[in-house]
Amino acid sequence: MSTTAGRTTLRAPAxxxxxxLHAGAWWLWALGLAAAASRTTNPLLxxxxxxxxxxxxxxxxxxxxxxxxxxxFVKLGLAVLVIxxxxxxxxxxxxxGQHVLFQLPEVPLPEWAKGVRLGGKVTAxxxxxxxxxxxxxxxxxxxxxxxxxxxxxxxxxxxxPGALYEAGVAVVVAMTFxxxxxxxxxxLRTARRLRGRPTGGVKAIVQIGLxxxxxxxxxxxxxxxxxxxxxxxxxxxxxxxxRHFTTVLTLGGLLGVCAGTYGLLAAEGAGxxxxxxxxxxxxxxxxxxxxxRRSVRTRYRPDRWGVRAWVVAGSGVVVAGLMVxxxxxxxxxxxxxxVPLVAPEFPLWPALSILVGLLPAVVAPVPVGGVRxxx
Amino acid sequence: xxxxxxxxxxxxxxxxxxxxxIDLTIPEGELVLLVGxxxxxxxxxxxxxxxxxxxxxxxTLTGRVTVDGRDTRTHKPRELAxxxxxxxxxxxxxxxxxxxxxxxxxxxxSLGIAPDxxxxxxxxxxxxxxxxxxxxxxxxxxxxxxxxxxxxGSVLTTHPKVLVLDEPTSALDPAAAEEVLAVLQRLVHDxxxxxxxxxxxxxxxxxxxxxxxxxxxxxxxxxxxxPADVMAQSPVHPPVVGLGRLAGWSPLPLSVxxxxxxxAGLRAGLADRTPEEVEAPPAAAPxxxxxxLSLRRGRIEALRDVSLAVRPGETVxxxxxxxxxxxxxxxxxxxxxxxxxxxxxxxxxxPAKTAPKEMVRRVGLVPQEPRDLLYADTVAAxxxxxDHDAGAESGTCRALVSALLPGVPxxxxxRDLSEGQRLALALALVLTGKPPLLLLDEPTRGLDYxxxxxxxxxxxGLAAEGHALVLATHDVELAAELAHRVVILADxxxxxxxxxPEVVVSSPSFAPQVAKILAPQKWxxxxxxxxxxxxxxxP
Numbered sequence: 001m002s003t004t005a006g007r008t009t010l011r012a013p014a015x016x017x018x019x020x021l022h023a024g025a026w027w028l029w030a031l032g033l034a035a036a037a038s039r040t041t042n043p044l045l046x047x048x049x050x051x052x053x054x055x056x057x058x059x060x061x062x063x064x065x066x067x068x069x070x071x072x073f074v075k076l077g078l079a080v081l082v083i084x085x086x087x088x089x090x091x092x093x094x095x096x097g098q099h100v101l102f103q104l105p106e107v108p109l110p111e112w113a114k115g116v117r118l119g120g121k122v123t124a125x126x127x128x129x130x131x132x133x134x135x136x137x138x139x140x141x142x143x144x145x146x147x148x149x150x151x152x153x154x155x156x157x158x159x160x161p162g163a164l165y166e167a168g169v170a171v172v173v174a175m176t177f178x179x180x181x182x183x184x185x186x187x188l189r190t191a192r193r194l195r196g197r198p199t200g201g202v203k204a205i206v207q208i209g210l211x212x213x214x215x216x217x218x219x220x221x222x223x224x225x226x227x228x229x230x231x232x233x234x235x236x237x238x239x240x241x242x243r244h245f246t247t248v249l250t251l252g253g254l255l256g257v258c259a260g261t262y263g264l265l266a267a268e269g270a271g272x273x274x275x276x277x278x279x280x281x282x283x284x285x286x287x288x289x290x291x292x293r294r295s296v297r298t299r300y301r302p303d304r305w306g307v308r309a310w311v312v313a314g315s316g317v318v319v320a321g322l323m324v325x326x327x328x329x330x331x332x333x334x335x336x337x338x339v340p341l342v343a344p345e346f347p348l349w350p351a352l353s354i355l356v357g358l359l360p361a362v363v364a365p366v367p368v369g370g371v372r373x374x375x
Numbered sequence: 376x377x378x379x380x381x382x383x384x385x386x387x388x389x390x391x392x393x394x395x396x397i398d399l400t401i402p403e404g405e406l407v408l409l410v411g412x413x414x415x416x417x418x419x420x421x422x423x424x425x426x427x428x429x430x431x432x433x434x435t436l437t438g439r440v441t442v443d444g445r446d447t448r449t450h451k452p453r454e455l456a457x458x459x460x461x462x463x464x465x466x467x468x469x470x471x472x473x474x475x476x477x478x479x480x481x482x483x484x485s486l487g488i489a490p491d492x493x494x495x496x497x498x499x500x501x502x503x504x505x506x507x508x509x510x511x512x513x514x515x516x517x518x519x520x521x522x523x524x525x526x527x528g529s530v531l532t533t534h535p536k537v538l539v540l541d542e543p544t545s546a547l548d549p550a551a552a553e554e555v556l557a558v559l560q561r562l563v564h565d566x567x568x569x570x571x572x573x574x575x576x577x578x579x580x581x582x583x584x585x586x587x588x589x590x591x592x593x594x595x596x597x598x599x600x601x602p603a604d605v606m607a608q609s610p611v612h613p614p615v616v617g618l619g620r621l622a623g624w625s626p627l628p629l630s631v632x633x634x635x636x637x638x639a640g641l642r643a644g645l646a647d648r649t650p651e652e653v654e655a656p657p658a659a660a661p662x663x664x665x666x667x668l669s670l671r672r673g674r675i676e677a678l679r680d681v682s683l684a685v686r687p688g689e690t691v692x693x694x695x696x697x698x699x700x701x702x703x704x705x706x707x708x709x710x711x712x713x714x715x716x717x718x719x720x721x722x723x724x725x726p727a728k729t730a731p732k733e734m735v736r737r738v739g740l741v742p743q744e745p746r747d748l749l750y751a752d753t754v755a756a757x758x759x760x761x762d763h764d765a766g767a768e769s770g771t772c773r774a775l776v777s778a779l780l781p782g783v784p785x786x787x788x789x790r791d792l793s794e795g796q797r798l799a800l801a802l803a804l805v806l807t808g809k810p811p812l813l814l815l816d817e818p819t820r821g822l823d824y825x826x827x828x829x830x831x832x833x834x835x836g837l838a839a840e841g842h843a844l845v846l847a848t849h850d851v852e853l854a855a856e857l858a859h860r861v862v863i864l865a866d867x868x869x870x871x872x873x874x875x876p877e878v879v880v881s882s883p884s885f886a887p888q889v890a891k892i893l894a895p896q897k898w899x900x901x902x903x904x905x906x907x908x909x910x911x912x913x914p
Binding site for chain 2: 208
């Protein structure tokens with residue numbers, strides 16, 4: 001009896017507004033996976049990362065419009081991979097290789113374009129190198145796509161600090177406007193048929209450009225009027241000194257965040273990356289918090305950061321952390337050699353640490369009616 | 376609650392005042408209906424209450440408007456947000472967020488209301504407007520009536536004392552309009568909200584009004600009074616009032632129920648007559664035919680097994696709720712959408728497979744938004760383009776414009792035309808190709824009675840010349856006046872198809888007011904009754 005009760009409480013609940021996982025948690029998880037991907041070029045590990053992200057998306061995505069973006073990101077990733085390979089084939093590569101696969105006719109270039117090569121021999125080494133590199137980029141994109149599919153973008157913006165509220169509104173409005181404009185374009189293009197003009201072609205797009213923009217403008221004016229009439233932009237008074245201090249904190253903090261992120265991703269600066277990032281984040285948060293004093297707004301049912309959010313975000317951070325650590329104890333396996341060509345090995349411990357990223361597929365609340373396997 | 380003191384409004388660059396010398400007081404807790412012809416300043420008057428005129432629109436307002444004691448000169452719209460709730464004509468351009476619940480909370484968030492109060496009010500509003508089942512839905516997936524209710528709900532959560540609505544039911548089908556009006560009545564009765572509402576479709580709303588505010592014409596003094604008194608002198612009035620005036624009933628009935636109770640005598644007088652038969656068009660080969668037509672959009676079957684034939688000179692009204700497939704059927708007839716099954720032929724061709732240039736000479740469609748057809752920046756340029764597109768002699772279109780829309784100079788920008796004029800221009804452009812089949816999608820949306828009467832005359836003329844007309848419309852009065860035949864669609868299927876009197880008289884939602892009053896006799900319009908009565912007095 002007690003075991004069933006225990007099992008029931010442990011099982012992920014059906015998702016609703018009140019237990020919805022914080023959108024930030026999904027992003028932290030996905031960024032963790034992305035950070036892990038940036039640390040390796042081993043195709044097996046990268047494939048595993050893609051698999052983990054894909055499985056979680058399949059298990060926990062809703063049927064909301066943004067959830068469909070995952071497929072688009074996967075396609076984008078594949079496109080990046082193909083482009084990377086094509087560049088390597090046609091523009092050559094600095095990788096010295098012995099295994100010539102085929103020879104393209106080389107285009108002779110003038111003196112001033114020295115260093116650039118068009119065509120020429122294509123080696124297996126350079127292709128493998130390009131493949132690894134493209135795969136890494138594709139994995140990064142797919143991780144971002146996973147976050148996009150799992151986290152409601154509007155809710156993510158709602159959890160922005162008060163000072164960023166205006167920017168958030170602008171983005172939300174833009175997001176709802178984009179589909180409207182696309183619908184306008186489709187409608188006007190088909191309406192051209194009614195005047196006896198062809199509906200396709202560049203000319204059609206040019207001619208309907210103005211009416212589409214006009215429509216968008218009118219809609220935004222109407223929306224602005226509605227927002228004004230509903231109390232948008234009411235502000236509270238804030239002393240000038242506080243305002244200046246806020247600016248300094250925010251700008252300084254953002255600079256710190258940029259520098260820190262660069263350090264983290266650039267592999268050379270792992271030492272100073274983390275502390276600078278943390279200090280930058282803290283300063284920016286402080287600035288935003290102070291900036292929020294101008295706004296009189298309150299928030300309706302914000303997403304709460306609960307235990308499940310900690311676990312989801314934590315799993316991503318753990319994956320990233322373990323991969324960074326793996327870079328120090330098993331660097332060879334994470335970056336399989338290209339010259340000479342060797343088959344990439346499958347390092348057990350890094351692979352196991354990536355599997356931690358599957359945790360959200362178990363802990364996150366289950367979207368109702370959208371998932372297989374649950375009641 | 377709302378007080379106008381000698382208020383005049385003039386927009387920048389305008390020659391005349393849009394409103395002048397308005398003096399009136401609207402007491403608390405009343406539902407006031409604002410009526411008047413197009414272009415008389417109804418929207419301006421509504422905007423002045425919410426402070427959007429002049430703070431947002433620009434222009435000069437003289438005099439004083441106070442709402443609940445607050446002067447709109449010193450209070451911007453955002454500072455009136457807790458007193459006045461405003462809902463514009465198009466609910467979609469009103470929404471800031473993407474889900475129902477967030478939208479309801481948005482106004483309260485802006486005002487800084489405490490989270491627990493917000494939560495309580497959202498729950499109350501969801502119940503009040505019957506939106507509880509829709510709380511997590513994305514707004515873009517809702518029907519028109521639901522969207523309008525969400526728009527009203529979104530301004531109600533701040534507990535405004537005044538609600539200002541600009542044509543809340545114009546774009547809705549009859550049933551959805553009832554939904555919205557029921558909500559408004561509940562607000563007035565249960566919460567004591569003052570409602571000020573402008574609406575063209577008086578037949579839907581006039582019986583709910585406590586007072587009617589009439590703006591008879593530009594520059595004329597407004598009349599505020601009991602609905603029956605104001606309707607007796609109003610240039611715009613619903614058919615029920617028209618019938619009442621004709622029969623000399625006093626006080627004038629405003630609802631079908633009132634009129635029916637008075638109408639026993641009239642019914643007896645009309646018992647031995649029948650409405651003048653609308654001449655059925657001569658039997659001829661159909662200009663358009665659909666046979667077991669099916670059309671899918673994604674997984675949704677927008678049309679299923681629809682069969683329809685339209686003969687020359689015949690006027691067919693397509694009716695049915697929003698999303699029933701009316702527009703889709705029209706689009707299939709012009710080839711804008713490709714059928715997934717069945718067959719469509721228009722003038723012997725399959726529309727979707729025929730070049731647009733060929734099709735314009737066989738069928739013309741005036742879309743819901745006539746503006747979609749207008750690309751040029753003057754009327755003359757539009758006409759020249761239309762002549763070119765249709766391969767017609769130059770001057771053909773201009774002649775049509777002059778006939779349909781007298782007195783519009785060549786260099787007018789299409790955007791500066793009124794709703795009715797724009798419709799006439801679009802109609803002229805479409806008619807340039809002399810198509811034997813003419814389709815109109817929701818032609819009376821946004822038209823006042825005068826513009827509608829002009830449209831009816833034009834369309835009758837076209838039908839008499841042998842054009843076949845198909846109208847997709849929610850406007851039961853229009854269908855009653857024009858259509859030989861009514862086709863009712865539901866969920867993409869034809870559920871009724873027959874002569875207008877037979878289909879509409881027995882239907883609770885598609886019957887025109889005159890039919891409801893005089894049922895079971897098959898009278899449809901005031902004009903029919905007038906003709907029958909005058910025929911009685913002459914012999």
